Amino acid sequence: xxxxxxxxxxxxxxxxxxxxxxxxxxxDHISFTVxxxxxxxxxxxxxxxxxxxFLMLLGLSEPTEGYARIxxxxxxxxxxxxxxxxxxxxxxxxxxRDLNAIQMLDFIAELNGIPEDEKxxxxxxxxxxxxxxxQAKKKIExxxxxxxxxxxxxxxxxxxxxxxLLDEPTLGLDPDATNRMTDLILGLSEEKGxxxxxxxxxxxxxxxxxxxxxxxxxGKLVALGxxxxxxxxxxxxxxxxxxxxxxxxxYFEEG
Amino acid sequence: xxxxKALVKKELADHLSSYRFLIIFLLIxxxxxxxxxxxxxxMTESLKGEKLPxxxxxxxxxxxxxNFSLVQFVAFFGPLIGIxxxxxxxxxxxxxxxxxxxxxxxxxxxxxxxGKFTAGVIVVALMMVSIIMTITGLGLFIVGVxxxxxxxxxxxxxxIISIVYISLWLxxxxxxxxxxxxxxxxxxxxxxxxxxxSFFFSFGVNAMISSIIKQYGPNFKEAFIxxxxxxxxxxxxxxxxxxxxxxxxxxxPMRRTLSSFNLQVGLMEQMSMxxxxxxxxxxxxxxxxxxxxxxxxVITIIVFIASYLVFMKQEIRSV
Ligand SMILES: Nc1ncnc2c1ncn2[C@@H]1O[C@H](COP(=O)(O)OP(=O)(O)O)[C@@H](O)[C@H]1O
Ligand SMILES: [Mg+2]
Numbered sequence: 001x002x003x004x005x006x007x008x009x010x011x012x013x014x015x016x017x018x019x020x021x022x023x024x025x026x027x028d029h030i031s032f033t034v035x036x037x038x039x040x041x042x043x044x045x046x047x048x049x050x051x052x053x054f055l056m057l058l059g060l061s062e063p064t065e066g067y068a069r070i071x072x073x074x075x076x077x078x079x080x081x082x083x084x085x086x087x088x089x090x091x092x093x094x095x096x097r098d099l100n101a102i103q104m105l106d107f108i109a110e111l112n113g114i115p116e117d118e119k120x121x122x123x124x125x126x127x128x129x130x131x132x133x134x135q136a137k138k139k140i141e142x143x144x145x146x147x148x149x150x151x152x153x154x155x156x157x158x159x160x161x162x163x164x165l166l167d168e169p170t171l172g173l174d175p176d177a178t179n180r181m182t183d184l185i186l187g188l189s190e191e192k193g194x195x196x197x198x199x200x201x202x203x204x205x206x207x208x209x210x211x212x213x214x215x216x217x218x219g220k221l222v223a224l225g226x227x228x229x230x231x232x233x234x235x236x237x238x239x240x241x242x243x244x245x246x247x248x249x250x251y252f253e254e255g
Numbered sequence: 256x257x258x259x260k261a262l263v264k265k266e267l268a269d270h271l272s273s274y275r276f277l278i279i280f281l282l283i284x285x286x287x288x289x290x291x292x293x294x295x296x297x298m299t300e301s302l303k304g305e306k307l308p309x310x311x312x313x314x315x316x317x318x319x320x321x322n323f324s325l326v327q328f329v330a331f332f333g334p335l336i337g338i339x340x341x342x343x344x345x346x347x348x349x350x351x352x353x354x355x356x357x358x359x360x361x362x363x364x365x366x367x368x369x370g371k372f373t374a375g376v377i378v379v380a381l382m383m384v385s386i387i388m389t390i391t392g393l394g395l396f397i398v399g400v401x402x403x404x405x406x407x408x409x410x411x412x413x414x415i416i417s418i419v420y421i422s423l424w425l426x427x428x429x430x431x432x433x434x435x436x437x438x439x440x441x442x443x444x445x446x447x448x449x450x451x452x453s454f455f456f457s458f459g460v461n462a463m464i465s466s467i468i469k470q471y472g473p474n475f476k477e478a479f480i481x482x483x484x485x486x487x488x489x490x491x492x493x494x495x496x497x498x499x500x501x502x503x504x505x506x507x508p509m510r511r512t513l514s515s516f517n518l519q520v521g522l523m524e525q526m527s528m529x530x531x532x533x534x535x536x537x538x539x540x541x542x543x544x545x546x547x548x549x550x551x552x553v554i555t556i557i558v559f560i561a562s563y564l565v566f567m568k569q570e571i572r573s574v
Contacts (some may be wrong), residue, residue, distance in 0.1 A: 028456055051572065053356075055571075055572060058359060059573070060355060060358055060359065060571055060572075061570055061571075078365070079361075080361040080362070080363070081361070082361075083359060083360055083361040084361040086359075088355075088356075088359040090352065090355050090356060092352050094348070094351040094352025094353035094354075094355075094356060094358065095353065095356075096265075096353060098272070100270070107261060107265055108360065109256045110257055110258060110260070110261030111261055111262075111357075111360040111361065112258075112360060112361055113257055113258065113361070166470055191495070
């Protein structure tokens with residue numbers, strides 16, 4: 001891990017985060033940091049503890065041990081500030097189906113205290129950015145899965161947060177929708193300068209857009225660093241070209 | 256404050272546009288129409304040629320041919336309205352994955368409960384006010400008497416107590432929707448509590464009272480004292496008894512005690528008791544029921560605190 005960063009650049013910090021559910025350790029002493037403008041690929045098989053980690057970062061679940069910091073703040077001491085600064089795209093996201101996209105975003109805007117005079121403009125800008133503006137008056141009920149996921153990104157854009165936590169945003173999307181989603185995620189970090197934590201199983205997409213990776217298996221963080229750094233430990237670099245998929249599989253098989 | 260308003264607005268819109276609301280509303284409207292029709296019929300029949308009693312208008316709420324008045328109707332089925340409005344308020348959002356979205360926004364968890372409760376209370380108030388306006392309006396038309404100022408106040412207080420009473424059950428339903436993940440379970444639990452207090456409980460109390468009266472035999476006065484003491488104690492453990500006793504005092508000013516004793520004694524004794532009883536002034540009626548109202552509010556607050564405590568510590572993930 002390159003450690004020449006000044007502290008102010010660190011936006012998200014997990015320190016020995018641990019979650020025990022009734023004797024079963026879902027997340028086991030994991031530590032990592034994510035900097036501004038960085039996309040952190042959070043990889044791991046199903047049940048590895050990714051969602052649990054997201055919930056602890058946001059203060060929606062209480063760590064059994066360790067702590068999380070977002071912008072230096074404790075999610076349990078300053079929950080409202082943190083939630084204002086953090087956009088969260090949850091896994092299996094729910095929507096109020098009877099609302100249309102504008103009503104949904106309006107509700108989110110109200111909850112976030114977005115000033116009345118900017119509200120409509122920001123809603124339209126977010127919908128525009130995810131390509132939903134011309135369908136904004138349609139009930140969410142009638143949206144495809146890809147459209148719903150993009151609406152989720154619009155909710156994040158609307159908040160203009162410093163951090164985006166994206167839990168499997170490409171789950172169940174077709175290839176075209178996946179590509180659109182990948183571009184949008186890249187935009188969050190490149191255009192908006194957000195720190196992004198992205199959990200996904202699409203390793204070739206992750207390889208394209210992530211700056212650093214953490215691999216979590218059975219609740220333990222088994223790898224942390226850039227592509228080269230995590231590859232170094234398992235493969236003989238220089239000998240051959242490698243993909244993230246190959247590196248990941250090595251960790252998965254060998255632990 | 257803005258987020259609270261947004262929540263209430265959304266919940267209210269949800270309620271008012273739901274079929275659930277429409278169905279309950281029509282049902283209640285229908286029943287109150289039947290009740291007022293019957294009450295008015297009974298009244299015009301029995302009051303024919305007689306001097307009008309002082310609170311003739313209030314009789315619209317307490318009289319009925321089939322011995323089932325509006326006051327009794329609300330006592331029994333009011334809880335059902337509260338339960339239907341609240342039994343799935345939190346767990347439905349949890350199951351649909353909107354709860355974690357909501358809680359990922361900068362609001363406190365208790366704001367979510369408060370918003371849902373407030374919206375529910377507004378809906379309950381809307382329902383109660385429209386029933387009472389319907390009855391009042393029709394009563395004016397059918398019976399042809401105007402309510403006096405005091406009657407107006409009594410109806411007003413009755414409305415407030417009813418709203419508090421139904422809201423208590425709304426609170427219970429919300430608590431169960433927090434505790435139980437499954438919508439079926441939470442509704443069942445709320446219904447079970449309702450049936451316990453509304454049927455099982457009063458059945459038990461009546462059985463007990465009749466056995467006491469039998470024990471005393473002809474010793475009428477002592478039985479009366481004993482029974483009313485017991486009833487007072489017991490009614491504080493049942494919201495339904497609390498409600499029916501307190502509203503009875505407000506809406507039926509001829510009553511002096513909160514006892515349902517007269518159900519147990521014969522008709523002749525009842526008549527002889529009533530002969531000496533003048534109507535209780537409004538202020539005194541209110542003094543009698545004030546502790547009951549406060550007590551209903553306290554139970555509601557306790558239910559609320561329980562909701563907060565359970566919800567604050569709860570894992571919110573849907574799976
Ligand atoms: N509420 C819960 N109670 C008990 N165990 C849970 C609960 N939620 C999740 N788990 C367990 O925690 C582990 C991690 O789950 P999760 O964080 O959802 O994994 P991922 O998101 O990486 O697929 C799993 O083994 C899961 O069964
Ligand atoms: Mg997950």
